[in-house]
Structure formats: structure tokens, C-alpha cells
Amino acid sequence: MDDKNKIKQEEQKRVITQKRVTEQETKAAEGWSLLLSLRHVSQSPERIA
Incomplete structure (x- = not known):
């Protein structure tokens, strides 16, 4: 009984x-894609039409 509770707690910790x-x-990826799109826009102004 005690072991099962311990295992459950460990699993919950791992999930969290x-x-x-x-x-x-996700935040890092969003930041990167934003940076890359900004760089892309600044490097190719002729594409903004």
C-alpha cells in the first residue's frame, strides 16, 4: 500500500x-521563431508588399 502511494507521488512529480x-x-521555440521571422523581414524588405 505504502509503495503504491510513493510510486504515484513520484509519477505526479515527474509529470509536473x-x-x-x-x-x-514552447516559450523558447516561440521566441526563436519570432526572432527568425523578424530577421527574415529585415533582410528582405522587398518581400513586404
């Missing part, structure tokens, strides 16, 4: 940690 990591990666 995974969620945090995923959120950070």
Missing part, C-alpha cells in the same frame, strides 16, 4: 516537471 520543461521549450 515534464509539463514545466515543455512550457519552457
Whole structure:
């Protein structure tokens, strides 16, 4: 009984940690795509029409 509760707690901790990591990666990816699109726009002004 005690072991099962311990395992459940560990799994929940891992899921929470995974969620945090995923959120950070998503934010980082969004930041990168924004930077890249801004750079792309500034390098090719003739494409803005």
C-alpha cells in the first residue's frame, strides 16, 4: 500500500516537471521563431508588399 502511494507521488512529480520543461521549450521555440521571422523581414524588405 505504502509503495503504491510513493510510486504515484513520484509519477505526479515527474509529470509536473515534464509539463514545466515543455512550457519552457514552447516559450523558447516561440521566441526563436519570432526572432527568425523578424530577421527574415529585415533582410528582405522587398518581400513586404
